Amino acid sequence: MLTLYHSPRTRSTRVVALLKELNALDAVNIEVVTIPRQDGSGERDPKNPHHDGKVPFLVHDGVEIWESSAIMLYLADLFPDAGLNIPQGDAKRGSYLSWFAWYSGVMEPVMVLEAANLTHPFIEATFRGGIEMKQQLIKHLTDQPFLTGNEYTAADLLVHSPYSWFGKPGDPVIDAWLDRCMARPASIYATEFDNKLMSQ
Numbered sequence: 001m002l003t004l005y006h007s008p009r010t011r012s013t014r015v016v017a018l019l020k021e022l023n024a025l026d027a028v029n030i031e032v033v034t035i036p037r038q039d040g041s042g043e044r045d046p047k048n049p050h051h052d053g054k055v056p057f058l059v060h061d062g063v064e065i066w067e068s069s070a071i072m073l074y075l076a077d078l079f080p081d082a083g084l085n086i087p088q089g090d091a092k093r094g095s096y097l098s099w100f101a102w103y104s105g106v107m108e109p110v111m112v113l114e115a116a117n118l119t120h121p122f123i124e125a126t127f128r129g130g131i132e133m134k135q136q137l138i139k140h141l142t143d144q145p146f147l148t149g150n151e152y153t154a155a156d157l158l159v160h161s162p163y164s165w166f167g168k169p170g171d172p173v174i175d176a177w178l179d180r181c182m183a184r185p186a187s188i189y190a191t192e193f194d195n196k197l198m199s200q
């Protein structure tokens with residue numbers, strides 16, 4: 001039994017897109033919950049078992065899985081037939097895993113800190129900054145269409161997702177990759193799925 005706690009137009013939208021990519025929507029109960037939003041609307045939902053009331057949150061046979069990176073890695077491995085994961089034993093598995101860790105440990109902090117206009121030597125020493133973050137993406141996307149090679153994976157789905165909130169950075173290599181990711185039918189499906197929830 002799998003339950004995804006989801007709220008429309010949030011970080012859990014990328015998990016809905018992943019489930020669509022994995023042909024796994026029928027295997028997962030999507031529980032729609034409210035969250036407190038930046039505009040002051042919404043509130044913590046007592047139905048949501050996440051320790052901070054956040055989304056996404058996944059429960060599999062009673063086991064709690066939190067943080068988008070862990071949830072997406074887990075689901076892509078659980079439903080491998082769609083080929084969105086790179087399994088253990090494949091030489092590229094380590095590179096694939098690195099993108100998930102880098103996303104949570106570096107990329108999202110850098111993007112949030114930049115958006116908040118915060119700088120400090122500790123921040124620079126720990127995460128570097130937006131320039132280095134973009135250089136890392138460009139390095140890996142210059143000679144190949146996706147982060148780990150010729151195939152789109154769950155890593156592309158996760159790593160490209162913040163640009164749908166922050167907008168494209170205006171770099172031709174990154175923007176072209178974002179266009180490839182955003183044109184995926186599953187990405188369009190997740191947007192429409194959320195639009196319906198918002199209009200209810």
Ligand SMILES: N[C@@H](CCC(=O)N[C@@H](CS)C(=O)NCC(=O)O)C(=O)O
Pocket residue numbers: 009010011012035036052053054055056066067068069
């Ligand atoms: N690092 C977490 C962040 C989750 C997160 O902050 N989600 C937001 C929605 S985009 C949320 O649930 N906010 C509600 C709150 O802060 O109470 C992840 O990626 O899973």
